[in-house]
Amino acid sequence: MNQLKWIETRVKDDKRLRRQVDELLHRYFRLPLLIQQAEEIINGGPEISLRSSLTVNYAASESMSHPHRLKEQQHYDQMVVEAQRELVVLKNELNKMNSIRTYLAEDELTVWDYRYKRRRRKDVHVRDELGWGNDRYYNALDGLRGQVADVFKLWTIICIDDTQ
Numbered sequence: 001m002n003q004l005k006w007i008e009t010r011v012k013d014d015k016r017l018r019r020q021v022d023e024l025l026h027r028y029f030r031l032p033l034l035i036q037q038a039e040e041i042i043n044g045g046p047e048i049s050l051r052s053s054l055t056v057n058y059a060a061s062e063s064m065s066h067p068h069r070l071k072e073q074q075h076y077d078q079m080v081v082e083a084q085r086e087l088v089v090l091k092n093e094l095n096k097m098n099s100i101r102t103y104l105a106e107d108e109l110t111v112w113d114y115r116y117k118r119r120r121r122k123d124v125h126v127r128d129e130l131g132w133g134n135d136r137y138y139n140a141l142d143g144l145r146g147q148v149a150d151v152f153k154l155w156t157i158i159c160i161d162d163t164q
Helices: 015-027 031-042 069-103 106-116 123-130 134-151
Strands: 002-008 157-163
Touching: 015 069, 015 106, 015 134, 031 069, 069 134, 106 123, 106 134, 123 134
Parallel strands: none
Antiparallel strands: 002 157
């Protein structure tokens, strides 16, 4: 008789999932800036140069030195539409992250702030700075990652065929 078993992989057991969650946790602190940039594009904020200013000795071709106004307008309109889509996604992500922060345990919030607010920090440095032991730190980190994976539905479900 074939029996199927469904197993949810835990975040700490799946390196790809850990990376996804860690990126979301780091991104939380950049979200207000990203939202502001998207709003500036939508509202006609700072001019965006179409030509590359980073290329050394960049010489625009004749067609680039006098670009067609209609093409510029189409490009700008496309950027506004993309910025509007991005803004919806960013605001939704920020709302989810803020809701996660409201019900996390104090240790999990502390780990989030200490480990993810700054540039990539190693677990050893954060743990030493907090003065916590391995068990307390990694339990809080695993709990934090699990909560984020739950809210963003990042769990991978594996189906195992148990033919015995």
